[in-house]
Amino acid sequence: MRYRLAALGAILIIAGSLLAFLVQGSGGVEVREARWRTAEGAVMSGLIYSPPGLEAGRRAPAVLLSHGYINTREMQSPFAIELARRGFVVLAMDMTGHGGSGGNVGAAGFGGPSALAYLRSLPFVDAGQIGLAGHSMGGGPILAAARAEPDAYRAVSLVGSAPGLFGPPDEVRPDFPRNLNVVFGGLDEFSALMWRTPKGIDLPVSEKLKAVFGVASAVEPGRVYGDPALGTARRLDLPHVTHPWEHFSSGGVAPVVDWMQTRLEGEAHPLPPENQVWFWKEIGTLVALVGAGVLLLGVFELALGLPWLSALRRAPEPAAAVRGAGGWLALGLTAVLPALTYLPFMKLGALWFPSALFPQWVQNQLLAWALANTVLAILIALLLRRGRPVFSVDIPRSLFAAGLSVGAVALALSAVDRLLHVDFRFWVIGFRPMTEARWPTFLTYLPFWALHSVIAVRGLCALLAVDGASRRLTYLAAAGVMGGGFLVLAIAQYATLFTTGLLLTPTEPLNVIVALQFIPLLSLVGVIAVFTWRRTNSYLPGALICALFLCWYVTSGTANHWSPDYPMTFPPAAEAR
Template sequence: MHRRHAVLIIAVLMVVAGGLVAAAVQTNGGQVEVKEVRFAGPDGQTVEGDLYIPPGATDENPAPGVVATHGYINSKETQSPFAIEFARRGMVVLAIDQTGHGYSDPPAFGAGFGGPPALSYMQSLSFVDDDNIGLEGHSMGGWASVAAAATYPEGYESVTLVGSSTASFPGVPEGNTEFPRNTAVVFSEYDEFSMLMWGIPHASDVERSEKLQGLFGTDDPIEEGRTYGSIEDGTARQLYTPATTHPGDHLSTTAVGDAIEWQQRTLDGTDDRPPGDQIWWVKELATLVSLLGGVLFLFPFGATLLSDRRLGTAVRDRPAAAGATGISRYLTFALAAIIPVATYLPLNLLGQNSISPSWLFPQQITNGVLVWAVANAAIIVGLFGVWHLVDNRGTSRERYGFDADGPRTVAASAAAAVAVVGTFYLLLAGVGYLFGTDFRFWVFAVKLPSTLQLGIVFRYLLPLTLFFLAFELLLNGQLRTDGDGFGRAFATNWVAAVGGFVAFLAVQYGVLLSGQPLPFGEPLLTIVAFQFVAVLTIATAVSTYFFRKTGRVWTGAFVNALLVTTILVAGTATHVPL
């Protein structure tokens, strides 16, 4: 058997095995029914969610319920650690896609972030005790919970704010000693959003937050673990501070356990299974295996496809390298690692603030990435041009991988890229259909795009294709050397393309974990940088591999553009109605 066929089989087995295990954990061994539901808000926006129904929930014996809501630029699956554990303890759980996120209708922030219609839907279910419903939300999902509590003040029993707060966004009411009812605040010791949420420079001082003290009804520092007020009267308050970060709440058994404990204390009829008895993390590892298998699938499948003679014009022998040498090579490495991360914060902020979400470019976060990508493409091309004229004048574009035997070369490369990425998403669709899961780990996810999101993909595709062509020019034109195997070439390219972002995160979190605020600020973009590391790692592998297979830049650039644009659009928020 050819080696690539063996790798292809291994990749598919990883995808299937990960999906099987994830489904088993998500359903608690088949005991919990998990199904997709859709319902409309008062303004007509449709909200989608995953409904977890434990075996004891019936019309004759309605169970307690919990509405679980994710944070900004996440989706319903991000809440699965909480949803899985609540359902294992006899609670019906509705984990929603916020409005403008996942498969819920845009715009983002509409209909109280989706919180009020989700609570209304939960109240309508005959197998849910409508006098016994809790609200749990992470980050902006906490605001959705507060909005739901304000809209239906008699429709819930308790609120768990994980990495969140009251009154931190327009339309989110201020909290006090009586509103929301029975509120727990799970705010991690190193939460990046401490100033936004509770008005303090560092999360380790949250107990001294005047805003939090107003919620708890005291002028003294809040005592963690102490219950303020009365659960019976609806005035109970409790603070938990797990030792993690804002996104770390989703990987923390402590944070999940704190939320479990509060729901068990404030809702009647829950299972008394200890909060520390948790299995969700097995699903997290299983979807990681599926993710790695899906990414691995791209390479042997792409190689098999390119061996078809009908795509022969996309492939040629790899040309001799014409990359930088000596001091020029070291300078290129330094600039490649420094410039993208040095421009990361200012250019993303410029894009978000200068390109207002519209029909053409409807996603604020993607608009920031768009400006960063186009500007960095221009920088790469400009610096490459200077180097070419000064050190490499007369080198043909063939040796940089940019030659084309007429339009057929580009067309065949584009066809191969569409086939590779399209089959990858068919594999993902199969995982969703069979197992109800996708490819993800922590804050990084590859979701199947909706029809609406596919339309958005094509609006961002051209500028991001230009970026990935420039990316190829850097990695396979200026940095490539002869004689390296794939592993060494990939490692070299990874340091140049991703190393700067790893260093940025190391500095940001090194300072944060030492007890000081983020030195460069911008907590949201700092968390998004984790996704940049994941995406650019995949893109570097694709670029390196497909150049070695085709001897040209086209296939790798087109695969990256299609794949990354779709990941980006499907995984962030849409801010205008479409």
């Protein structure tokens, strides 16, 4: 019986990863790692999607793809899959400071010029038929590449992005970039920043957009303006989606596929833009992501059967016979305060500037929020004094059990990444392997996450340790208390967006999108806390597991704003925050 959870987790990981692998390789496409260097020497990372038939000496048209801020190359897989299965070579890059690429945010033109040069150098690429596409801040490397080599590409798609934001203001003109397709969600949260219109649906009347299109009247979505032969073709597509949906919806993917099929020549398998299979890859990586959580719990269960670690196993001791008014109030505050303080503490955390020790600006903000809530949790515990819970505490064994549990998931992820070139993800949630260069950063931030997790998980276990409480209700309560506040925050923000066209806090689009990840992540923290406490009567193993996986998740998926190789860069989008 002890092997059941671990076996189920392994089966889900294998099945989901194989499904994702088969979908991204549909039609005979091969996916492989790519490495190259910028002119300044930073190592860059990417994935190359190669359609079949290139070994016969055929050269194919190609598209360079870039993700947005605090994302990675895997986020662009819907575009990559659909373009590759139509016969395009695709290079999905990690921007500088992101994923497996070196440097810091904005360095070396975000890595765009070197990526374009690398793509053009491949012997199976038709260097005269190159397209460029980027989402959000991914417009930075795309436009930098277009500036560096103005005759090296034929078409551009900016998805949820805009000229003149990540480069010089004089980019806002009708002859740059060449043959431009603007794909922008009618509910895009960044409309004011990107195009100077409060609502995405109002984009056709944006003065900035009209300047890019070279027209005086409102731009008509779907209409091609200008002359493709002269490089002045322009088209606006306005799907009814939000910013993070632009690269996770048929309506966001189809216009890019159509534009590249129309403007580039030589694709071997033209298909209607609406013919899409990429979502099945996301289903596969979602199954693998769920499997990773199950494997983590299963390995912890197995670890408690080892001779040395078996001393951790103890029956849970309830802290109270009933949950009184103070207990319910504490539960409510635990659920509400993290979400209520999230936006102000993130803004305050922006003052914690990146440095050699703490190079990730977003992680600095998240830690400021986490540590502030740690202080609030201590104050709540002191003010609402309840019966002192009896916990078992064994630091060495707890550390070892936590390391085994998280390490098993890390090994599984490393295996599927190396063998199948997929990771554990769904939409905005994504676990990717830790690169060697990011290990020092991980170790620097880990003690802070450990402090936060120990206080948070101890407080949660103390509140849930009530005599006679149902096991199922305890798990549901833990997940609800930890993630419920952020669920309410998301509902409030997006209900307002869908009804008015604006977020409840329209000046905080990035932090609102980041908050979406906390609904499943913090719910998982609650599940881990209950699972480990019920088997050990201790908050410590669960707290250490949560610290490890939260620090891993943020460090591997967040951008570096400081690096030893480049001066620190603050792009306009970051300054605007």
